[in-house]
Amino acid sequence: MxxxxxxxxxxxxxxxxxxxxxxxxxxxxxxxxxxxxxxxxxxxxxxxxxxxxxxxxxxxxxxxxxxxxxxxxxxxxxxxxxxxxxxxxxxxxxxxxxxxxxxxxxAAEKTRVLLMVSKFGHCLNDLLFRERIGELPIEVVAVVSNWEDQRSLVEWHGIPYHHIPVTKETKPEAEAKLLSLVDSYDVELVVLARYMQVLSDALATKMAGRVINIHHSFLPSFKGAKPYHQAWDRGVKTVGATAHYVNAELDEGPIIAQQVIEVDHTHSPEDLVAVGRDAETKALSNAVRWHCEGRVILNGNRTVVLR
CATH class of the missing domain: 3.30.70.260 (ACT domain)
Structure with a gap:
């Protein structure tokens, strides 16, 4: 055997x-x-x-x-x-x-992953839980955030937490610190688990194919900020989430995984935000799993996912 x-x-x-x-x-x-x-x-x-x-x-x-x-x-x-x-x-x-x-x-090799998060912790919590129970073939080696909100959760899991504040003026310095952590932890994949900062073109290009983002919308619709509010304004009947590779264009990187959930006219923008959390966590965990299992191959601005 x-x-x-x-x-x-x-x-x-x-x-x-x-x-x-x-x-x-x-x-x-x-x-x-x-x-x-x-x-x-x-x-x-x-x-x-x-x-x-x-x-x-x-x-x-x-x-x-x-x-x-x-x-x-x-x-x-x-x-x-x-x-x-x-x-x-x-x-x-x-x-x-x-x-x-x-x-x-x-096949048993785990991918060394660095997670990035801002204030919303649902995607972070989901990935940490799935790693803890062995559902994902990853080793989360560190978490980086521009806020302190998720420190207790991360440190409870026994994972180093790095607070790197970001402003327009300090962005180059913050990204230099991030790249230093990527090198020191021998990181293979960076996952933006609702990290609400746009990476610079230089960083996105340098890390091409090694950064996955979750966008709380069914791309290519409703890019940028507050996509659930944009969706509510249009009276959508489904809300979704898209996990994609990061490139130099905002929310334009090759799509890996998507999830949708049905809604209706009774949902407020706040309801859409709440409903969308489930779509976000599922789309992101799928994308991370498929990437780390060697199922995703880049094809220009598209991906081939061999499932």
Missing amino acids: TTQQDEYVLTLDCAEGPGIVYAVSGFLAERGCDIIDIKQFGDRRAGHFYMRVHFEGSAGSAATDTAGTAAPTESGADSDGDRLRRLREEFAGVAEKFGMTWKLRP
Whole structure:
């Protein structure tokens, strides 16, 4: 019986063409690996191919030499680190042949996440709870806020809390401190869990594909401030939330996940705010999960989510 320690996730994309699935599945079969789950998408309009493979490669899985025969190791079985390194080295040849952008990682590996929040704590609380019960494959290494409101909650979870006030004049200094924390904590993903400050173009560009934001609206409608009030003014019959990657354009980044909830004319703007919290927490947790499980691949201003 194998454990998740013996499992890996391969995510790739490349120009569409014949033989890609055959090459990947053949590579794994030759090494005694067993495919657990595979998702793929061929974008015929753009001529691009996307793939995610979750596979098991047990400690006894053997490499193959150029003749296709088993290549034994000195110990008879690789350590986890040796096996992963060898799989990466050998798959590089397949990737080069097809011009792939790819990533191979252990399925059990957790993503190091830094959360950012302002005054509203519902998305923060939801992510911390889901991490605590093991529902999300993340390790929250720190929380940054421009307010002190959420300190007690975060410190109760045993997570460092960094208060970095932000004004128009101090924004460059505040963002420099943020980047310093990203480096010192070895952060892989930053999540804006209702962080009500707009990141600078320079920071958004530097962290492209590594920052997820939750916007309390069903984008592309009702961008910017007070979207629920904008929605009420238009008499909407659904309210929603959108989790997206941050880029240099306000609320224009590639969309990862969305949620909607039905409402009607009896809802006040305050009612919409209350109802929308559930949509926000669900959309954000889905986006974080899919990103950290290697299910999201950027495609220009769009995403491909292999679920």
